[in-house]
Amino acid sequence: MTLPSNRVIGLAALITFIFLGIPMLGSEYIMGLGLTLLMWIALTQSWVILSAMTGYISLGHAVFFGVGAYVMVLCFNTIPFILSIIIAGLVGFILAFVIGYPCLRVRGPYFVILTFGLAELIKFIVINVEAGMGKFGRLVFGAPSLEILYYLILSLALTSILVTYFVRRSRFGFGLRAIRENEEAAETLGIDVARFKALAFAISATVPSMVGAVMILRNSYFEPMDVFNPVTSFTIVSMAIIGGGDDAPGPIYGALALVLLQELLWANWPEIYMIILGILLIIFVLKAPQGIHGWIISYRKYGKYENS
Amino acid sequence: MLRTVFLALLMLFLCFSSKNTEAKDVKVGFSISKTGIFAAAAGSQLNTYKLWGEQVNAAGGLTVGGKQHPIKLVFYDDQSNTAKAVQIYEKLITKDKVDLLLAPWGTALHVAIVGVLERYKFPMVGNSAASVLLRDVKAKNIWFPTSSFPDVQSTAIAEILQNQGVKSVSLITNQLQYTQENKKFIIPALKKARIKLLVNEDYPPGVKDLTALLTKVKSANADAVLAYTYPGDSVLYAKGAREVGLNAKTQVVLLGPQYGFFGGIFGPAANGLITMGHWTPYRKDWPNAKKFYDDYTARWKGPPDTLDAPMTQMSVEILEQAVAKSGLNRDKLRKTISSETFQTINGPARFEGVMNVLLPTMMSQIQDGKIHIIWPPKQATAKIISKPAWK
Structure with a gap:
């Protein structure tokens, strides 16, 4: 495994230092914005481990976010919340591993539809279970402060970045990329394809479940329609496409671009921000189909913009 | 030079003084x-x-x-x-x-x-x-x-049903917060009023069609239908009820008939629908x-x-x-x-x-295209009527 260069380590340390310092600015708005940004980085990084590395596009990652949130509201005020976050991660891992084995037998658009359908199925199971229990939305009062939640999400974002970085450079990561390029060939090379895919799915589900558990403490209200909202899955995919590539920097660029752009437009043109955002995204996808990360690599390599 | 500085200072003063006298938004x-x-x-x-x-x-x-x-x-x-x-x-x-x-x-x-x-x-x-x-x-x-509030409102609905001589009810409920809270309280209120619950089904918030559910409700043939809807799906209920010929004489549609768009779609066909609400311009x-x-x-x-x-x-x-x-x-x-x-x-x-605590719980009904308070009798601006068949 190749270790990161000193320049990369220095840059990563500087960015981490900046994010560590955000709560000290004393602006809850900036801290909230930072929290949202880190949340999307963590979610998109996790998605990259499965979908960008193996080529199996998941359109149902919102389910893990929702399951994590559900675990948290069920455990809230009964066990320490840190323990609830860990349990949420474990539940996400096991759930993905169990459903991964049968689901990952199908490929291409079938897998995309399957993951989307599965997420909707689990959402409606939770809705029915809640309705059956006579619950209709749950309030989470007495959650930790925004600062604590910020640092928790920061640590999850850092974890997901490191996991993506090291997985990509490990034997496991090479195996996943071999599956993406040619699954049959990978199998003939001795890669345990079914186990690799299920494990990648399980790893990519763990952090989103933990993120869901933390974020429900911030929103303080659990409503299944919102926590299992498919828009979460669509946003993750959009960020990964905008960021580009199958490595750790892509999701960071994607989340940074989309969150900041959205915030800038929303704050200044609340009436028409969705229209502007849509137009900008179309232009971006047409002009830079390889994503920001791909564009940077191509710029470094050739010293100019290369479209292919 | 001195004159320029003086003028600049004067302008600055005028700017600030005019700003201070302006009321802040x-x-x-x-x-x-x-x-x-x-x-x-x-x-x-x-x-x-x-x-x-x-x-x-x-x-x-x-x-x-x-x-x-x-x-x-x-x-x-x-x-x-x-x-x-x-x-x-x-x-x-x-x-x-x-x-x-x-x-x-x-x-x-x-x-x-x-x-x-x-x-x-x-x-x-x-x-x-x-x-x-x-x-x-x-x-x-x-x-x-x-x-x-769902608990007191449920008591009022049960009273209306008793007043109308209703012996059996079918209930369909959107899975959103407010309608679910209402469902929780109407079931014991119906039991207390000795009214049988023949159908009790939920449906998801993003529902696109209620026909199958309403066919089931129709075949149960209850005296009254309680449709615990949100505004968007209240239209699905009314359209579906009209299509399958669901003509119970007492139909409560929780959220929807109060809005202008509902009257615009259904016109006189909406007459007789009972709905929640404690306001009318006619008091x-x-x-x-x-x-x-x-x-x-x-x-x-x-x-x-x-x-x-x-x-x-x-x-x-x-x-x-x-x-x-x-x-x-x-x-x-x-x-x-x-x-x-x-x-x-x-x-x-x-x-x-x-x-x-100063506003009593009330229920309303569409009569001749207008919303009237019909319950409790002391607050009413009109008497309850039976729902005519859908046209």
Whole structure:
């Protein structure tokens, strides 16, 4: 495994230092914005481990976010919340591993539809279970402060970045990329394809479940329609496409671009921000189909913009 | 040179002095469901907020500590999403630094932002919502002017059913917050009234068709149908009921018939539908009710609904009177709202906990295209009629 260069380590340390310092600015708005940004980085990084590395596009990652949130509201005020976050991660891992084995037998658009359908199925199971229990939305009062939640999400974002970085450079990561390029060939090379895919799915589900558990403490209200909202899955995919590539920097660029752009437009043109955002995204996808990360690599390599 | 400096200083002084004599804007913030599943119903709330802002500014501004200040409304689309609403209210408080907050649309969004209101100790008068959940957790910074709390409303519905001689009921319920709360309380109320529950089915919020469910309801042939809908799916209910010929003589459609779009779609066919609501412009003892109805109709070229628009108007009237008395200080404002009596277009209002204790629970019915209060008899503006067959 190749270790990161000193320049990369220095840059990563500087960015981490900046994010560590955000709560000290004393602006809850900036801290909230930072929290949202880190949340999307963590979610998109996790998605990259499965979908960008193996080529199996998941359109149902919102389910893990929702399951994590559900675990948290069920455990809230009964066990320490840190323990609830860990349990949420474990539940996400096991759930993905169990459903991964049968689901990952199908490929291409079938897998995309399957993951989307599965997420909707689990959402409606939770809705029915809640309705059956006579619950209709749950309030989470007495959650930790925004600062604590910020640092928790920061640590999850850092974890997901490191996991993506090291997985990509490990034997496991090479195996996943071999599956993406040619699954049959990978199998003939001795890669345990079914186990690799299920494990990648399980790893990519763990952090989103933990993120869901933390974020429900911030929103303080659990409503299944919102926590299992498919828009979460669509946003993750959009960020990964905008960021580009199958490595750790892509999701960071994607989340940074989309969150900041959205915030800038929303704050200044609340009436028409969705229209502007849509137009900008179309232009971006047409002009830079390889994503920001791909564009940077191509710029470094050739010293100019290369479209292919 | 000296003359230039003198002139510059004079200009600067004039600038500052003119700024100081100008009344500072009072920033009033809220989120609104312009898109998403609540958008069909939230329009009248936004119209009422805008009308209020225009009327207050036309009259010289909002009275704060004896002085009048113009109002500036700051609002964002919450996309009918609870997480987005939470984010918006945090932004309104911490970045936009609004002086006052108004409510979003619906129970789910009200409940969602309670955590933010409690964290920042920011008082807000709610409107288009009522939740026993919030009453039970004893929230301190939100109040509901409505009397349509699910528990007391369920008692009123059971009384109406008894009054109409209903012996059996079919119940279908949207899985959203407010309708589920109502379902929870209507079942024991029906049992107490010895009314049989023949069908009891839920359906998801984003439902696109209710025909299969309504066929089941029709084959059960109950004396009454309780359709616990949200505004969007109330249309599906009425269309489906008409298609399958569901002609029970008592049909309660919880949320939907109060809105202008419902009457526009179904016209006279909607006559006889019973619905929730405690306001009508035809009550003589609420002098400002008709004025609000006329002002709204003139401004927006159409009448208001009889649920959200009046509740929204109540909330801004309460806020306006509270601010006139206590100013913008949040602690004083909280104390004033929770202890004083306010005059509104729906009669006097006074809160105990989160509930308005001066407004009795009422139910309404569409009769000749107009909404009338039909229960309790003491409050009624018309007598209950049976639902004619769908046309």
